[in-house]
Amino acid sequence: DSATTGPDAGATFYRLDAGKEQGGHGYYSSGRLSNATFSLTVDSLPSDSSTVWVRWYYFVNGQWQYNDYSYTASR
Numbered sequence: 001d002s003a004t005t006g007p008d009a010g011a012t013f014y015r016l017d018a019g020k021e022q023g024g025h026g027y028y029s030s031g032r033l034s035n036a037t038f039s040l041t042v043d044s045l046p047s048d049s050s051t052v053w054v055r056w057y058y059f060v061n062g063q064w065q066y067n068d069y070s071y072t073a074s075r
Contacts, residue, residue: 010060011035011058011059011060012035012059012060013032013033013034013035013058013059014030014032014033014034014035014037014056014057014058014059015029015030015031015032015033015056015057015064016028016029016030016033016040016042016054016055016056016057017029017030017054017055017057018042018044018045018052018053018054018055019052019053020046020050020051020052020053021053022053022055022068022070023053023055023068024053025055027042027044027045027046027052028042028044028045045073046073047073047074048073049072049073049074050072050073051070051071051072051073052070052071052072052073053068053069053070054068054069054070054071055067055068055069056068056069
């Protein structure tokens with residue numbers, strides 16, 4: 001399974017974490033990504049109908065901010 005996401009306008013850097021709990025990174029942690037990153041594919045997600053939490057960090061005006069998203073892993 002894979003998840004794809006895109007950038008937030010005005011960000012200097014990005015980071016993406018995915019895990020089984022909100023704010024977790026057990027499935028994936030990208031490390032710092034450049035602001036030229038317009039998509040990211042994560043292949044290490046489960047396929048058992050569990051909830052996958054994704055935290056998309058963006059660095060704007062000297063501060064890290066984030067948005068949380070949840071998905072149901074497909075079979």
